[in-house]
Amino acid sequence: VSTLGRELAAINEPSRRSMVEDLEAHTRASGVTLFGLQDRRQGIVHVVGPEQGLSQPGMIIVCGDSHTATHGAVGALAFGIGASEVAHVLATQALWQSKAKNMRVSVDGVLAPGVHAKDVILAIIAKIGAGGGSGHVIEYAGSTIRSLSIEGRLTVCNMSIEAGARAGMVAPDDTTYQYLTGRPYAPKGADWDKALAAWRTLPSQDDAQFDREAHLDAAEITPMVTWGTSPAAAAPITDLVPDPAAASDANSRQAMQAALDYMGLRPGSPLSEIAVNRVFIGSCTNSRIEDLRAAAKIADGRHAVVPAMVVPGSGLVKAQAEAEGLDRIFRRAGFEWREPGCSMCVGMNGDLVAPGDRCASTSNRNFVGRQGKGARTHLVSPTMAVAAAVTGKLTDVRQLMRP
């Protein structure tokens, strides 16, 4: 579905249009609620679920999408499954699972100004690796995670799969309960009290044992960018492009060289000198209202020097941003303001990065060809994306911050 308009007829490829039509017809026939294209609640499933209060602590949530761990931010066990498994769930209400191992990733301390949830999760993945969480469910813990808003936690949990973990979660706390209060599908009245009592029993005990543990110090996390074709290829913006010669073994050396070749980068050159030709702010990682507020604050009064677009995660995020005047700030700064959707996160809906072009993107995957054939992706936070848009190169956003 394009983010240029909301008209079904605008999808001019018949087999794609029929996918949307089938969805509408089948949900209607089977009595499933659909937030369709004309519904202002429509958007990316991982934005809409929490926003509507559909995702709640203690729930088991599955979805035919690998970023389902996002919903773990409210204390749910949420993971992605394949199409056959979705069919199995719809047919039987059940799913065969073997028990996952537990991993706890603790981040403690205070984040410096200009450092956001996206930088935290990129730093975590850089540390534990793209397969570092394989076979595990990650619990994100520690004072830094506790002090994140639900939006920030959603960003962190969203990228669990990029560390190989199918699920990632944060124990529910008062921030969670406050976030859920009054949301359309959250429990109300006496039900709320009952739910709350049950939710309060969910967090891990202090002496809980984990199969694996990892620790990060928040003070050491800086604005991050990726330089390669795996989300684990992330480094502080102040670093240099790494040298494959320094890799530990021949296989990693080869993989790193292939990544640099694809990305068109020279070892040893500063990451902050990499020129970009596009900027994308959106996706289920970073398209919520807080992301847009933070981005607008940096964009205000500046001007994008490369094509840049902002794609809200849902119709309600879009409406909220417009009520706050964020769309005007972005438009004045030369950013495109689109209808909600996945857009340039994935090269399958018309929003593409051209072959060889380089995009600073707030999405979650910098895989080869992810944003279009031959496209080069640098994953960044929303404020870092704005910094790239207004300078035309990867830039440390801390240099643009105003008191």
Added chain:
Amino acid sequence: MEPFKPLAAVAAPLPLPNVDTDQIIPARFLWRKRPDGWGHLLFHDLRFDDKGAPKPLFVLNRPEYSAARILVAERNFGCGSSREHAVWALHDYGIRCVVAPSFGDIFFNNCMQNGLLPVQLPAQSVAGLIEALQQAPGLQLGVDLEQQCVSGPDGVTHAFAIDPFRKECLLAGADEVAFTLGLAAKIEAFEQSYERELSWL
């Protein structure tokens, strides 16, 4: 699903870590339907150049591997997106077994749903197999699910572990939905107690 039978076939080495499902099947093809056939799109951008001509150096384009039905890959194979199309592409191409030190979890489960066996072996064993396959292109490996072992060209066998339930399903080519529906009464009972306990849902 077709039952998994003992396999003796040419194995192709793919010594790249973190081969994601976007590489196995690029997103731009995903609007196609299952019966359309997916084998010709497998590893599309690794396998073909911009004009659609086969890249001669890519392993599956080399004549020695044209009969490959086994893939020996590196760690974290099939990471990334949940797209089952990645498994469809491997399956339709003719691959029946992927051997690797580790897999993307969702990809691993998707394999099981399509009669494709993901075999997890220690990194050292995989490295040894890859080296042997590279030195003598076109070598065959044996895969016996019943016995849970892979036999290498040197006659060495590598035992692997697999969840017993998954093993039975693969060997029988079982229809998982039909099997689970046989447990409908239990599922129903669970649902009722669940709804009583979590009455706000």
